[in-house]
Amino acid sequence: MTKLHSVSIKDLSLNFGSISVLKNLNIEVADGEFLVLLGPSGCGKSTLLNCIAGLLDISDGQIFIKGKNVTWEEPKDRGIGMVFQSYALYPQMTVEKNLSFGLRVAGLPAAEIQNRIAHAAEILQIGPLLQRKPAELSGGQRQRVAIGRALVRDVDVFLFDEPLSNLDAKLRSELRVEIKRLHHKLANTMIYVTHDQIEALTLADRIAVMKGGLIQQLDDPLTIYNKPRNLFVASFIGSPAMNFLKGEIAGTNGSRVFRVADLDISLAGYEAQQPLAPGHTVIFGFRPEHIAISDQPGSAGRSCEAVVDLDEPMGADSLVWLKVAGKAISVRVDSGRRYQPGEKVFLIFNPAMASLFDAVTENRL
Amino acid sequence: MSSSLSSAEPRGSRPKRFLSPASIMIYSALLVAAIYYLIPLYVMIMTSLKGMPEIRLGNIFSPPVEVTFQPWATAWNSACTGLYCEGIKVGFFNSMKILVPSVILSIIIASVNGYALSNWRFKGSELFFTALIFGAFIPYQVMLYPLVIITRQLGIFGTLTGVVVIHTIFGMPILTLLFRNYFVSLPPELFKAARVDGAGFWRIFLQIMLPMSLPIFVVAVILQVTGIWNDFLFGVIFAGTKNFPMTVQLNNIVNSTQGVKEYNVNMAATILTGAVPLLVYFFSGKYFVRGIAAGAVKG
Numbered sequence: 001m002t003k004l005h006s007v008s009i010k011d012l013s014l015n016f017g018s019i020s021v022l023k024n025l026n027i028e029v030a031d032g033e034f035l036v037l038l039g040p041s042g043c044g045k046s047t048l049l050n051c052i053a054g055l056l057d058i059s060d061g062q063i064f065i066k067g068k069n070v071t072w073e074e075p076k077d078r079g080i081g082m083v084f085q086s087y088a089l090y091p092q093m094t095v096e097k098n099l100s101f102g103l104r105v106a107g108l109p110a111a112e113i114q115n116r117i118a119h120a121a122e123i124l125q126i127g128p129l130l131q132r133k134p135a136e137l138s139g140g141q142r143q144r145v146a147i148g149r150a151l152v153r154d155v156d157v158f159l160f161d162e163p164l165s166n167l168d169a170k171l172r173s174e175l176r177v178e179i180k181r182l183h184h185k186l187a188n189t190m191i192y193v194t195h196d197q198i199e200a201l202t203l204a205d206r207i208a209v210m211k212g213g214l215i216q217q218l219d220d221p222l223t224i225y226n227k228p229r230n231l232f233v234a235s236f237i238g239s240p241a242m243n244f245l246k247g248e249i250a251g252t253n254g255s256r257v258f259r260v261a262d263l264d265i266s267l268a269g270y271e272a273q274q275p276l277a278p279g280h281t282v283i284f285g286f287r288p289e290h291i292a293i294s295d296q297p298g299s300a301g302r303s304c305e306a307v308v309d310l311d312e313p314m315g316a317d318s319l320v321w322l323k324v325a326g327k328a329i330s331v332r333v334d335s336g337r338r339y340q341p342g343e344k345v346f347l348i349f350n351p352a353m354a355s356l357f358d359a360v361t362e363n364r365l
Numbered sequence: 366m367s368s369s370l371s372s373a374e375p376r377g378s379r380p381k382r383f384l385s386p387a388s389i390m391i392y393s394a395l396l397v398a399a400i401y402y403l404i405p406l407y408v409m410i411m412t413s414l415k416g417m418p419e420i421r422l423g424n425i426f427s428p429p430v431e432v433t434f435q436p437w438a439t440a441w442n443s444a445c446t447g448l449y450c451e452g453i454k455v456g457f458f459n460s461m462k463i464l465v466p467s468v469i470l471s472i473i474i475a476s477v478n479g480y481a482l483s484n485w486r487f488k489g490s491e492l493f494f495t496a497l498i499f500g501a502f503i504p505y506q507v508m509l510y511p512l513v514i515i516t517r518q519l520g521i522f523g524t525l526t527g528v529v530v531i532h533t534i535f536g537m538p539i540l541t542l543l544f545r546n547y548f549v550s551l552p553p554e555l556f557k558a559a560r561v562d563g564a565g566f567w568r569i570f571l572q573i574m575l576p577m578s579l580p581i582f583v584v585a586v587i588l589q590v591t592g593i594w595n596d597f598l599f600g601v602i603f604a605g606t607k608n609f610p611m612t613v614q615l616n617n618i619v620n621s622t623q624g625v626k627e628y629n630v631n632m633a634a635t636i637l638t639g640a641v642p643l644l645v646y647f648f649s650g651k652y653f654v655r656g657i658a659a660g661a662v663k664g
Contacts, residue, residue, distance in 0.1 A: 055557050076563030088554035102562030103574075149558070161554075317516040 005064070006031040006189035008279035009051065014044075014051060021047050023213045025061070032187045038200040039210035040236065048210070050157050052191065054078050066156050076102070083148025085162040087142040089134035095145050096130040120151040121187070123324050140171045146180070160192040164199065169356045172203075176202060197237055201225065209233045214242055224352065231362035234285050235356055240319055242285045243329040246359060249280040257301060258284045258356070261325040266301035269352035273363055281359040287334040288319060291351040293339075298348040308343040320349070373414035416510025420628050423650060441636060444630055446609075446617040453634045456614030460594060460641075463610055466529045468589040471536035472582065478537070480570050485554050494545065501538035505598065516603060523605030531599050536592070540585055547581040548574060583652045591642040611638045625639035
């Protein structure tokens with residue numbers, strides 16, 4: 001039995017003149033899946049969403065929604081609802097008219113329209129706002145109405161284009177939870193574009209990290225976080241960012257080490273995808289929380305001495321900056337103990353949680 | 366430190382000087398400019414309220430000793446424009462007959478043009494737009510004779526329809542530019558949302574875009590009303606003698622050669638002709654400035 005795909009994108013390319021914006025993309029989104037398209041601005045993530053919505057004509061490839069080829073269909077015939085960053089509420093219409101506009105265009109009977117609005121208003125708790133104009137709503141309320149407009153269309157696929165980027169931090173985290181709850185309740189397929197990695201990591205079933213019109217990695221959030229496929233994904237995901245040291249592979253067959261300057265870090269426990277050849281120039285990456293600070297030296301090959309440069313308390317934990325092999329690295333520690341600049345400590349590495357990248361191709365080894 | 370000293374230290378909002386040297390300079394310059402531009406109007410109104418004997422005394426700046434409204438009545442009802450002596454009211458109604466359909470027609474077409482060019486880009490739409498704007502820079506004189514021939518072939522030369530069509534065509538470049546720039550400035554996501562909601566070309570235009578476009582329509586009406594009302598050239602060429610607009614009639618009154626020059630009647634007729642754009646400017650100054658800015662700054 002083949003798994004039912006809600007949205008399939010096959011060999012999708014988009015060119016604006018001679019500029020290639022999307023390059024031969026293939027994505028299969030399962031029914032009910034929450035897929036996040038994540039990437040820096042200009043990576044093509046919003047463009048891809050507009051292509052799925054049918055708001056942009058694609059240059060090549062096919063788009064299937066619910067098994068139906070919608071490549072040439074109008075947006076309204078694709079079975080999608082879309083939520084925009086700027087809410088895009090019709091300013092001269094009341095909330096109720098905003099919600100019902102698409103339904104009235106489709107010529108639905110008034111009773112059915114009433115039912116759907118009541119249903120959406122209940123789910124999103126916007127009942128008391130129905131007779132207001134968008135200008136009289138707060139940002140969070142507006143975004144809720146915008147989600148409601150997608151909801152009343154009773155569609156298979158929800159498309160979100162950076163829906164929370166215009167909100168302040170507090171509202172953003174509140175609505176983030178609400179969107180996740182909504183997804184659990186509706187179990188619709190959702191495709192969500194954002195440049196905010198916290199949103200991506202918290203909401204997604206799978207994340208597609210994009211750069212330069214290409215998907216760098218398409219995986220579940222933990223895999224993306226712990227086993228980034230290349231240097232770009234590794235450096236883009238994670239805040240505070242991953243530490244990188246450039247060095248080379250050394251050591252014997254049974255016990256490979258990563259060598260930088262006069263420091264050897266054992267790679268025992270690292271799941272390499274290919275044999276590690278000695279002399280190979282590599283980049284050793286490790287997240288600030290995957291390294292520990294200790295007063296005692298750890299087992300040989302797993303620890304080194306370092307000098308504290310700076311201590312940044314961040315509330316729940318602190319970020320300690322140290323110098324290793326002439327490079328600044330950060331370590332996330334419990335905020336209970338403060339470190340003084342110049343203090344000598346020992347770092348304990350955890351190779352199992354580290355990442356090794358080829359220095360030339362920047363791909364994971 | 367003593368308390369008396371600290372009270373003299375800067376604290377709170379900075380005191381504002383009521384009349385600084387700079388503002389005195391600015392206001393006096395503005396006053397001089399205002400007087401300079403108002404003097405002709407003053408002279409015209411004063412002259413139009415005097416009888417001919419008083420005018421002959423030559424004191425053009427002095428107010429009338431004996432106020433008379435007879436010149437205004439004459440100008441409106443019985444001043445001679447060439448062969449006919451029915452006053453300038455004929456021209457007023459002709460101008461209205463030209464103005465109303467021209468303004469409505471040109472704004473309807475230009476708003477749809479602007480909307481299509483901003484939201485429904487088609488292959489070559491930029492070229493089309495450039496060509497349209499280029500039209501605004503070609504001197505009218507170049508196009509007059511061909512247009513005379515074309516309208517004659519169409520059978521609308523020397524008719525009301527003819528002059529309305531000409532005004533509509535010549536309003537197109539600037540109005541399309543105006544509307545396109547306005548629609549481009551509206552959030553594109555509104556248009557996308559309406560498309561996802563299933564609305565088509567006309568529904569998006571009529572139900573989403575139009576209700577948001579009142580300011581630019583006001584600007585367009587102002588531009589067209591003042592422009593078409595003040596037009597002389599197209600009126601005299603394309604409207605035909607029966608439909609001469611007010612500006613042409615005014616010229617015929619003022620420049621008539623036989624008899625005594627009735628300055629008071631001429632002044633009254635001129636003020637009457639200028640009243641429409643003057644009132645439009647007066648009541649819509651804010652929108653008018655906005656229209657100029659919209660046409661000039663963005664492009």
